[in-house]
Amino acid sequence: xxxxxxxxxxxxxxxxxxxxxxxxxxxxxxxxxxxxxxxxxxxxxxxxxxxxxxxxxxxxxxxxxxxxxxxxxxxxxxxxxxxxxxxxxxxxxxxxxxxxxxxxxxxxxxxxxxxxxxxxxxxxxxxxxxxxxxxxxxxxxxxxxxxxxxxxxxxxxxxxxxxxxxxxxxxxxxxxxxxxxxxxxxxxxxxxxxxxxxxxxxxxxxxxxxxxxxxxxxxxxxxxxxxxxxxxxxxxxxxxxxxxxxxxxxxxxxxxxxxxxxxxxxxxxxxxxxxxxxxxxxxxxxxxxxxxxxxxxxxxxxxxxxxxxxxxxxxxxxxxxxxxxxxxxxxxxxxxxxxxxxxxxxxxxxxxxxxxxxxxxxxxxxxxxxxxxxxxxxxxxxxxxxxxxxxxxxxxxxxxxxxxxxxxxxxxxxxxxxxxxxxxxxxxxxxxxxxxxxxxxxxxxxxxxxxxxxxxxxxxxxxxxxxxxxxxxxxxx
Numbered sequence: 242x243x244x245x246x247x248x249x250x251x252x253x254x255x256x257x258x259x260x261x262x263x264x265x266x267x268x269x270x271x272x273x274x275x276x277x278x279x280x281x282x283x284x285x286x287x288x289x290x291x292x293x294x295x296x297x298x299x300x301x302x303x304x305x306x307x308x309x310x311x312x313x314x315x316x317x318x319x320x321x322x323x324x325x326x327x328x329x330x331x332x333x334x335x336x337x338x339x340x341x342x343x344x345x346x347x348x349x350x351x352x353x354x355x356x357x358x359x360x361x362x363x364x365x366x367x368x369x370x371x372x373x374x375x376x377x378x379x380x381x382x383x384x385x386x387x388x389x390x391x392x393x394x395x396x397x398x399x400x401x402x403x404x405x406x407x408x409x410x411x412x413x414x415x416x417x418x419x420x421x422x423x424x425x426x427x428x429x430x431x432x433x434x435x436x437x438x439x440x441x442x443x444x445x446x447x448x449x450x451x452x453x454x455x456x457x458x459x460x461x462x463x464x465x466x467x468x469x470x471x472x473x474x475x476x477x478x479x480x481x482x483x484x485x486x487x488x489x490x491x492x493x494x495x496x497x498x499x500x501x502x503x504x505x506x507x508x509x510x511x512x513x514x515x516x517x518x519x520x521x522x523x524x525x526x527x528x529x530x531x532x533x534x535x536x537x538x539x540x541x542x543x544x545x546x547x548x549x550x551x552x553x554x555x556x557x558x559x560x561x562x563x564x565x566x567x568x569x570x571x572x573x574x575x576x577x578x579x580x581x582x583x584x585x586x587x588x589x590x591x592x593x594x595x596x597x598x599x600x601x602x603x604x605x606x607x608x609x610x611x612x613x614x615x616x617x618x619x620x621x622x623x624x625x626x627x628x629x630x631x632x633x634x635x636x637x638x639x640x641x642x643x644x645x646x647x648x649x650x651x652x653x654x655x656x657x658x659x660x661x662x663x664x665x666x667x668x669x670x671x672x673x674x675x676x677x678x679x680x681x682x683x684x685x686x687x688x689x690x691x692x693x694x695x696x697x698x699x700x701x702x703x704x705x706x707x708x709x710x711x712x713x714x715x716x717x718x
Contacts (some may be wrong), residue, residue, distance in 0.1 A: 255284040256427050266410040271460045277577055278508055280405050285424045288512065289715045312708035315364055316348060323493030325350035326364065331708050335634050353526045354494035357427035357519065360477045363705060367498035369487050377488035383481040384592050386419065387692045388508055389452040389664055390434035390475065391551040392717050395468035400429045409566065412454045417441045418562040421455060422509060432610035436509065437698050438599040443604045444658040450609040473626040474718050475664040475690040481485050481505045484558035484590060490536045497522045503548055507558040507573065513700060514548045521546060554582025563591045583621035598698050601656035605664030620666045624686055631707055638707035639667065639686040639693065646701045655698055662696045665686060688713050
């Protein structure tokens with residue numbers, strides 16, 4: 242993912258939360274409920290702009306930042322200790338040959354390596370598997386959601402800076418966990434999106450189309466009419482919470498931020514916990530380098546911090562919705578207002594997301610309405626608004642472990658779900674003269690959301706980093 246920075250930014254554009262609303266949606270109505278989010282004291286902000294602002298401050302302190310380079314490999318010494326990362330080669334053609342612009346990747350070594358790749362980071366996941374860090378932590382598998390998001394500019398009379406709205410219910414069915422968010426930012430801008438848990442069962446469900454449908458709810462459509470979309474994007478989120486925290490320390494370094502999965506699920510917020518984890522890891526690394534301590538200090542500090550307490554108190558919220566929307570709301574209300582996160586038991590998550598998908602035969606095809614071009618849009622239009630760009634002549638960064646599985650398993654059993662769970666139409670089944678329908682991968686469309694790496698029923702898709710600099714170019718997301 243690229244974030245295009247404007248170096249003229251002196252401080253991130255922020256606005257304090259003034260109104261905090263929570264609605265249960267039916268197809269035509271919005272029922273107000275007590276808000277479980279408690280956003281008092283929070284700010285509505287563009288994370289892209291915050292990152293740019295922080296980058297300029299970091300460079301002023303002497304931090305070296307290398308945009309346009311993608312870490313593709315973990316480096317180890319003879320004792321299997323991590324000693325750094327290597328970037329991928331650049332200037333490689335699609336057929337694997339070296340172009341005139343070929344540049345060999347470089348090795349970046351250090352005494353301590355901290356991985357902060359965001360949700361489902363490629364190298365972080367490999368480290369977690371290889372060193373069995375999840376077994377050494379809280380022990381449960383991670384579970385995820387996908388968030389589809391747009392930034393709009395709306396009419397002046399409809400804009401109330403600082404207003405925050407979350408919804409549950411329609412357009413999702415009663416068994417599919419998810420909900421929406423709508424934040425009023427500065428400059429007549431709003432951030433609107435739909436988050437859907439990736440353990441949904443119906444292979445015909447399309448998160449992108451559910452989002453387009455959501456915007457036609459009467460209360461939402463009336464806000465958007467007369468406005469215009471400025472940017473579109475998508476990203477997966479960690480929803481495993483407390484139960485899925487791995488031990489983040491490995492020989493030679495540690496995992497920080499959303500790569501480890503510190504998101505507070507009921508708040509749908511993880512930036513604050515990610516930043517705090519980075520601060521704790523930095524303190525531990527300092528003590529390792531100058532005081533002879535061990536990086537395990539980071540794990541110990543994490544368990545003594547407010548991150549641990551916050552995630553522990555919210556640990557039962559997400560798994561409660563395994564039983565459906567209404568039981569989930571009832572249980573989470575009991576947990577929040579009566580027991581205040583202190584119930585004497587911890588609920589477990591259900592199946593891993595890829596195993597939760599049912600075969601197509603037990604569901605009916607979902608017929609989504611055609612986009613109207615005013616409030617709802619098609620994928621090519623949305624993709625254009627994401628500023629996504631990949632060098633066309635490069636090896637595909639989305640790889641099939643077994644090239645036969647899409648036509649042999651996914652299509653006949655699951656009706657080709659990769660053509661729907663991807664919010665950028667990277668995966669398409671196209672007619673083939675010899676074999677009928679065959680999977681075609683449009684890797685240049687990839688938004689780097691990681692949904693395919695998570696949701697593929699047979700875990701057959703491997704997401705690897707493309708040539709450095711490729712991906713969406715977010716400015717105000």
